[in-house]
Amino acid sequence: MPVPRELSPTTTRSGVDVYRIPIQPADIALLAGHPTRVRTYAGQFVGPTIRARTGRPVRITFTNQLDVPSNVHLHGGHVPQRSDGHPMETIAPGQSRSYDYPNNQQGATLWYHDHAHHLEAENVYFGLHGFYLIEDDAERGLGLPSGRYDVPIMLRDAQFDTNGELIYTEHPPDRTTILANGEVTPHFPVAARKYRFRLLNSANERIFRLTLGGADLTHIASDGGLLPAPVRRSEIVLGSAERADVVIDFSEHPVGSQLVLYDVSGPVLRFDVTREASDTSQVPDTLRPLPALPPATVERDISMKFDLSGANPVGLVNGQPYDPNRVDFRVKRGTTEIWRVKNDDVEFGIPHTFHMHLEQFRVLDRDGAPPTPDDAGRKDTIFVAPGETVRVQVTFTEYLGTYVYHCHYLEHSAKGMMAQMKIVE
Ligand SMILES: [Cu+2]
Structure with missing residues (x-):
């Protein structure tokens, strides 16, 4: 299973990390042997991952090299209106637009995707989706699996023709091929230790009901960040655009084991436990309390x-x-x-x-x-x-x-x- 590349800022100015991302067509082999014409951020079917930190602003300039309008919405982001990707504020072909993300919110698994009015379904379907991860100091201090053991996984569906091209119709039930980070039922070699997986359902119209072949998943975060405490789950249900961060401890399975992540529709991806590894990460009994709800008026x-x-x-x-x-x-x-x-x-x-x-x-x-x-x-x-x-x-x-x-x-x-x-x- 490919892991989307993390983007480095092109510059840092006055404490703002500055990125440039072209919105461009690309030919990518989603199915073996067949290049597929897709719409991408920076040439990647799952766009490059942005790793942001709470309190440290990010500015991204997107240049639209497609022949259709586009725009960018940071899904889950707490951002000023002009950077929200309002459906009518599109980027015309050949034009650029800069979005300012203040990151004045706690750590969370967000994603960025197209939101151009009437075109969002088609643009996202053809590949305009990527991860935007915010981390904060308190979360980092918990000692959860991090670095290469913190892996985003984008789940979605697609319909292909016999030439490997994506078919976009008005009939979502025909999207019977499931992609995990852009690949059909990939394998992911893992060490016998804990991993954090950031699961995102980026499908236009689908529910994923995810199980791990009888093993538990430890649910630690939802759309907006950490839960108050980890929850052992036998099934995670994600509607379109929902996220769930889970920890899987592969040390409970001997080297040589295979664990399959299933949807009700069939296998989604397979984890192969290939090696031993040390593990200093932990999942504390308490993560982050939810704030009290002010009374509604x-x-x-x-x-x-x-x-x-x-x-x-x-x-x-x-x-x-x-x-x-x-x-x-x-x-x-x-x-x-x-x-x-x-x-x-x-x-x-x-x-x-x-x-x-x-x-x-x-x-x-x-x-x-x-x-x-x-x-x-x-x-x-x-x-x-x-x-x-x-x-x-x-x-x-x-x-x-x-x-x-x-x-x-x-x-x-x-x-x-x-x-x-x-x-x-
Ligand atoms: Cu609806």
């Missing part, structure tokens, strides 16, 4: 549903398709709100996910029942089953301006299942 209802009455499906939030000229919610900075997020696509049983830009939220309950283990911690994306209502609580801090929230099934957001809030003083 505003409650809102969010309904996600398709209008299937016309020739083409139209995605709706609260009965309306996305309109960049309409502000759906005005939110007062500094307030805490509860959002009741409902999937109203009961008749056809269409699942959705919900993603809010700018802030991490916390799941309060699902249909009145306690959150699932996959809802734990700080979240920016959640799965919402047909008919289900999930209540989340969020505090709006610091930044003003217009940010979107939307279904993260990208074919759904591209068809209008998106809305926007304006944070005001």
Whole structure:
């Protein structure tokens, strides 16, 4: 299994790490023997990994060398509006745009991906996705597996034709090939010690239900960073755009063992325990407490549903398709709100996910029942089953301006299942 290359800053100016990333077409052999035409960050199907540190800003200048508009959203990032990759603020072919990421948030597994309105589904499908990892000093002090033992794994699906080219259709169930870091059921040689894996579901429309052939995974972090304490899990469920950091201790398995990570659809990748290794890393019993939730002063209802009455499906939030000229919610900075997020696509049983830009939220309950283990911690994306209502609580801090929230099934957001809030003083 390839591990995406980590990018080094081109320069560091006044304490800001500066990167340059071209958005460019490339031919990459995703299937053996067949080059596949893809859209990439810097020529890599899983874009180069940015490793950032809390409190140390990053500036990335992206140059669009594609023949379609693009833009870049830092998913899970707490960033000023002009760097959020608003769907209407695109980078035209041949143009560049710089994004400033202050990294004034705790360590977390984020990712960057395309968000150009109506094009995001296609652009991400063809390869515009990469990891952006933030580390902070307190997390580093915990002694979790780090360095080469801290490995991001991007899981997604794809549909290929007989020439190895990617097929993009409006029918996601045909995407039956699973890629782990851009490779089909790869093998990953590991030492008999602990590893941290940062799992990301970057598929446009899919749920991964991941198991390790009967062995446990130790869940340590979700979208927005560390959980209060590690949780032994037999299964991790990731909706589109969700992340989970897990620790696997291969010292519990003799050299020569093979462990397969399975999805319900079949094997995803195989870990081969190939050698002994020393291990000074640890998974402490407590990781990072979650902050107390300030009392909410505003409650809102969010309904996600398709209008299937016309020739083409139209995605709706609260009965309306996305309109960049309409502000759906005005939110007062500094307030805490509860959002009741409902999937109203009961008749056809269409699942959705919900993603809010700018802030991490916390799941309060699902249909009145306690959150699932996959809802734990700080979240920016959640799965919402047909008919289900999930209540989340969020505090709006610091930044003003217009940010979107939307279904993260990208074919759904591209068809209008998106809305926007304006944070005001
Ligand atoms: Cu949806």
